[in-house]
Amino acid sequence: MLYNLIGVSVYGTRLDDDCKEIRRLEEIDRQFLEVAPNGLPSDIAPWLALLYHRREKKVKDLFREFREIVYRLFTKAEAAYVPGKTENFTQAMLAAREEAIQEEKGDAEYLTKGNMVQVILNIFGGGLTVPKDTGILYNVYGANHDPKIWDKPDEFRPERFLDLATGKLRQDLGPLLTFGMGPRTCPGEKLAHVDMFYILVRLMQRLNCSAPGKPSDVNMDGGGSSLFLLPTHAAMSVLFESVAFFPWNWRWITTALVFAVTYLVGRFYHKVSKYPRGPFPLPLVGNLLTLRNVSDLHYKATEWAKTYGDVFTLWMAEKPMVILNSHSVIREALLERRHEFAGRFPTKLGELQLQGNHDIFFEDYNPRWKALRKLALLAVRRYAISESLEKLCANVVDAYVDSLPHGPQLVDSRKPFIYMLYNVIGVSVYGTSLDGEDKNIRRLEEIDHEFLEVAPNGLPSDIAPWLAILYRxxxxxxxSMFGEFRNIVEGLFTKAEATYVPGKTQNFTHAMLAAREEAIQEEKDDAQYLTKGNMIQVIQNIFGAATDSSAGELQWLFLMLAKEPRIQEKIQKEIEENIGSAPPVYKDRAKLPFTVACLLETLRFRPITPLGFPHNTSTYTKVGELVIPKDTGVLYNIYDVSHDAKFWVAPEDFRPERFLDPATGKLLQDVGPQLTFGLGPRTCPGEKLAQVDMFYILVRLMQRLSCSAPGRPSDVNLNGGGSSLFLVPMKQNIVLTRRN
Structure with a gap:
């Protein structure tokens, strides 16, 4: 009926004539609702046109045919137009155009034939189907069913529009937004209203309407479209055809998958845009493909800094890691903004080691961490300058050297230092016997070695949890290794705890227990954190970090001594002239400036952790002008600062003399930035312990033996290998020879 009405009123077709063109317009309208009830897929995303090319082509063909028919009907009505005589809507439009032209109105230039055809389509098509032509949707249904405006809005009550007293239509009802609101209100609203009125009244005069079964079975739910609220019958027919044509199911699945992937990719790159720029990351893997062949990340970071600046972002899978690559930005972050950068980046490795306890390495920046760190620093300061440590280190070195046969001995360059430092730990921390081969201490040593072989860069799941599946x-x-390590350490601590007598301190564990007692007696707030589990973790932190860093640095230094025999000769000469064969004590550091300078230069030349340990931002912050979001991992390039030509002359050369005053030969206090043990609140608490351990062991070893290369000195390899996060020497041998 409506299409017949359009045919007669708009184009002047005859009512008694079954106009094929009007029938075809009616068919096209029906086909469009079947093929594209929600509009074109490419309305959502242009690339969906590739997946739904058949549907897009079908809709384009329908629109083209629809327009061609309307254009022909318009042309026929235009040909029958006689000025001054208006028989249909098309001729009314033509008369309006003539009037605009005669009056020379500015609007006349827009009244082309093509535009007039489109306006007619908008007005008379608008009452039938509403085209999706805007990026803004407004919930008409919600407004029409708002209980604040309408009483029992989900019930069909025509009476709500009537005055109960007079039975006349009311004028002060709630908003009806069915035809829109504002400048974009449907221009065909009034026409649609009168069309529906005329047709409804005439139909009710001529026929009755009833349900095929029970009236209650009539379905008043819409279906078939998420944009149009159509009766269920049409929806079910569309749904049936869709199910019958099986490939459409796969297309919907594909669409859902593509949409999900697109959303996730978009979300990832939106997140990337919030961080300092860096190498281009890929979704899911980030920069892992770029990093897979990078063995020396600190070198690569320096290279990237030339392209992206001193602050850039690497993506470890979907985790951002900001790299700070110059002394100025590192100082700004770790000192000037110390509290904002003092957090610890959470890792699976830390979770495994802590097992519900707390420490000063993996613990985040909080009052508990501060309390444990304060206790650790106090204990280290007291212990590092104690006579017991001086004697212990000398005894450990003597025991090792005495175990070597006379004559040159080929040894793994790492093993002597790990052996000696773990013996120092066994005696000084847990009170084990030096002259006995303690199986527990040897096993801890083996686990340390195994861990470096199995996971030189930490756990794969530290980067992305899903990697735990690939590396099960x-x-x-x-x-398993962490569990065994923890059990051994807990057993050693318990043994040391059992021998503790208040007021009598025989080892570091006793010192920690005494500090806990003192805190409890003074009712300090810190006492609540000094549990047995936490104390075990703190001891592991201090001696574990001191052992690994000290062993690594001593290994680098002895490789350098094997490569440069003149440096070894100079150290031994200084020792012989100043302390002779007496075991070294803390005060001897002032007498042996060149020896100390060699240790300092080793720390500069080959820092064991060239990128530090990852910090975490506790809030939104910035470095320079670059914003860094909260909970972002941060690494800082210690190696780059230690080899920056702005601070160090010939930084790639091993020159202990750079730390000495050329006039007096004494140690200089202000040479260049040394970041090997960190900077700011997270500075390694075991730094002082590591430095004195290395000093005592180096001096005693130089008194008792000499070091040389197995072949030519020039063949000694000073490149790191096996890890992108730790700068450890390549596996190689050195020759140790006992001195008379």
Missing amino acids: SREKKIR
């Missing part, structure tokens, strides 16, 4: 065996192995 490795993750399981490391969990």
Whole structure:
């Protein structure tokens, strides 16, 4: 009926004539609702046109045919137009155009034939189907069913529009937004209203309407479209055809998957845009593909800094890691903004080691961490300058050297230092016997070695949790190692605890127990954090970090001594002239400036952790002008600062003399930035302990033996290998020879 009405009123077709063109317009309208009830897929995303090319082509063909028919009907009505005589809407439009032209109105230039055809389509098509032509949707249904405006809005009550007293239509009802609101209100609203009125009244005069079954079975739910609220019958027919044509199901699945992937990719790159720029990351893997062949990340970071600046972002899978690559930005972050950068980046490795306890390494920046760190620093300061440590280090070195046969001995360059430092730990921390081969201490030494071989860069799941699935065996192995390590350490601590007598301190564990007692007696707030589990973790932190860093740095230094025999000769000469064969004590540091300078230069030349340990931002902050969001991992390039030509002359050369006053030969206090043990609140608490351990062991070893290369000195390899986060020497041998 409505299409017949359009045909007669708009184009002047005859009512008694079954106009094929009007029938075809009616068919096209029906086909469009079947093929594209929600509009074109490419309305949502242009690339969806590739997946739904058949549907898009079908809709384009329908629109083209629809327009061609309307254009022909318009042309026929235009040909029958006689000025001054208006028989239909098309001729009314033509008369309006003539009037605008005669009056020379500015609007006349827009009244082309094509535009007039489109206006007619808008007005008379608008009452039938509403085209999706805007990026803004407004919930007409919600407004029409708002209980604040309408009483029982989900019930069909025509009476709500009537005055109960007079039975006349009311004028002060709630908003009806069915035809829109504002400048974009449908221009065909009034026409649609009168069309529906005329047709409804005439139909009710001529026929009755009833349900095919029970009236209650009539379905008043819409279906078939998320944009149009159509009766269920049409929806079910569309749904049936859709199910019958099986490939459409796969297309919907594909669409859903593509949409999900697009959303996730978009969200990832939106997140990327919030961080300092860096190498271009890929979704899911980030920069891992770029990093897979990078063995020396500190070198690569320096290279990237030339392209992206001193502050840039690497993506470890979907985790951002900001790299600070110059002394100025590192100082700004770790000192000037110390509290904002003092957090610890959470890792699976830390979770495995802590096992519900707390420490000063993996713990985040909080009052508990501050309390444990304060206790650790106090204990280290007291212990590092104690006579017991001086004697212990000398005894450990003597025991090792005495175990060597006379004559040159080929040894793994790492093993002597790990052996000696773990013996120092065994005696000084847990009170084990030096002259006995303690199986527990040897096993701790083995686990340390195994861990470096199995996971030189930490756990794969530290980067992305899903990597735990790909590296199941490795993750399981490391969990087992951590469990065994923890059990051994807990057993050693318990033994030392059992021998503790208040007021009598025989080892570092006793010192920690005494500090806890003092805190409890003074009712300090810190006492609540000094549990047995936490104290075990703190001891592991201090001696574990001191052992690994000290062993690594001593290994680098002895490789350098093997490569440069003149440096070894100079150290031995200084020792012989100043302290002779007496075991070194803390005060001897002032007498042996060149020896100390060699240790300092080793720390500069080959820092064991060239990128530090990852910090975490506790709030939104910035470095320079670059914003860094909260909970962002931060690494800082210690190696780059230690090899920056702005601070160090010939930084790639090993020159202990740079730390000495050329006039007096004494140690200089202000040479260049030394960041090997960190900077700011997270500075390694075991720094002082590591430095005195290395000093005592180096001096005593130089008194008792000499070091040389197995072949030519020039063949000694000073490149790091095996890890992108730790700068450890390549596996190689050195020759140790006892001195008379």
